[in-house]
Amino acid sequence: MAATRVLVLNSGSSSLKYQLIDMESGDRLAAGLVERIGEETSRLKHTPLTGGGEARDTEGPIADHSTALKAVAAELSRDGLGLDSPELAAIGHRVVHGGKHFTQPTVIDDAVLKEVERLIPVAPLHNPANLIGIRTATALRPDLPQVAVFDTAFHTTMPESASRYAIDVKTADEHRIRRYGFHGTSHAYVSRRTAELLGKEPEEVNVIVLHLGNGASASAVRGGVCVDTSMGLTPLEGLVMGTRSGDVDPAVIFHLMRVGNMSADEIDVLLNKKSGLVGLCGENDMREIRRRIDEGDEEARLAFDIYVHRLKKYIGAYYAVLGRVDALAFTAGVGENAAPVREAAVAGLEELGLAVDAELNSVRSDEPRIISPEYARVAVAVVPTDEELEIARQTYALVHDSADRND
Numbered sequence: 001m002a003a004t005r006v007l008v009l010n011s012g013s014s015s016l017k018y019q020l021i022d023m024e025s026g027d028r029l030a031a032g033l034v035e036r037i038g039e040e041t042s043r044l045k046h047t048p049l050t051g052g053g054e055a056r057d058t059e060g061p062i063a064d065h066s067t068a069l070k071a072v073a074a075e076l077s078r079d080g081l082g083l084d085s086p087e088l089a090a091i092g093h094r095v096v097h098g099g100k101h102f103t104q105p106t107v108i109d110d111a112v113l114k115e116v117e118r119l120i121p122v123a124p125l126h127n128p129a130n131l132i133g134i135r136t137a138t139a140l141r142p143d144l145p146q147v148a149v150f151d152t153a154f155h156t157t158m159p160e161s162a163s164r165y166a167i168d169v170k171t172a173d174e175h176r177i178r179r180y181g182f183h184g185t186s187h188a189y190v191s192r193r194t195a196e197l198l199g200k201e202p203e204e205v206n207v208i209v210l211h212l213g214n215g216a217s218a219s220a221v222r223g224g225v226c227v228d229t230s231m232g233l234t235p236l237e238g239l240v241m242g243t244r245s246g247d248v249d250p251a252v253i254f255h256l257m258r259v260g261n262m263s264a265d266e267i268d269v270l271l272n273k274k275s276g277l278v279g280l281c282g283e284n285d286m287r288e289i290r291r292r293i294d295e296g297d298e299e300a301r302l303a304f305d306i307y308v309h310r311l312k313k314y315i316g317a318y319y320a321v322l323g324r325v326d327a328l329a330f331t332a333g334v335g336e337n338a339a340p341v342r343e344a345a346v347a348g349l350e351e352l353g354l355a356v357d358a359e360l361n362s363v364r365s366d367e368p369r370i371i372s373p374e375y376a377r378v379a380v381a382v383v384p385t386d387e388e389l390e391i392a393r394q395t396y397a398l399v400h401d402s403a404d405r406n407d
């Protein structure tokens, strides 16, 4: 029996998302999510996507990621899709921080685990959860290739002029301080799909990608290669996000320490958890913000305006970085669904060849689509992201190609 399936695991700080995909047929066989790991009210939602099985939703304490993955394996087994299946070719793990070292998806061995562990200080929430996911999956199927697909990998092509902060070189290098960028799997997938939508090869087009979810980042992609991105050493830099501030004057931090008597940890929580849209208007869901704006809420209006102003600054900056732009692509929860954000971000940029057609912009669809009018020089696109499929694709390409070479 041919091994054509990939299980994708995305271990967050308190969650575990998974999908089982057949790479030859393109079918998604199962998907699910374990939420609130480590709490009393953990929840496992499992959905078989072929074979007509019922979706199952179980609540009850799940102590850690290792228990969560074992529960997921049991659910998959109930649908005849267990981890012991000979059709499983590999397990692909999303790993948030791969540092400078990992530029490609990588088959995991002890040296890779050590390096991911070494990067914990720059990704304290994510890399430990990713490591537990990898170790548990390896214990369950030690014979199977486990592949790490790094969120940072797509951005490792950034030139030094974009990736280096203008701080003392020795200090920066000693502490590995540089701009790494995140959401790389999404930026890679969306920039490639945008080229396809234009009927071009990725090498032929320059794209600005706006990944606007609860976390948000922009990237400038020249000919399929990332040349700049808005997140930095950590996912805090750049755009205004659901709960993160994005760019601030770094002096805000020592001002708060000296004048506000706040500790480094308190400021960390302030900027990562209590800022962005939540900090500005108490709400991080763009739907709710739009509803409040419609009711005349000034606080929500200002939060929206600050969010859009930052977006515009990055569009302008990346336009200048790229010199020529063929497409601007919106993706993730806000980018795919919030037509008012797309409209406002592009408003007034006609001189740059950017415009949105109101009617096309208002269409709701899961398909990639162009929303700019025909006359516009730059295509504005909505391209739903699919990080799981991209992780599966990269994982399968790696194990499949090496299997071919060994034949």
Ligand code: AMP
Pocket: 212, 213, 214, 215, 242, 284, 285, 286, 287, 332, 333, 334, 337, 338
């Ligand atoms: P993500 O992190 O990609 O799952 O995006 C989550 C965010 O997308 C939510 O916090 C909302 O702000 C936003 N979102 C999701 N659906 C909609 C919608 N229909 N309209 C506006 N914003 C939405």
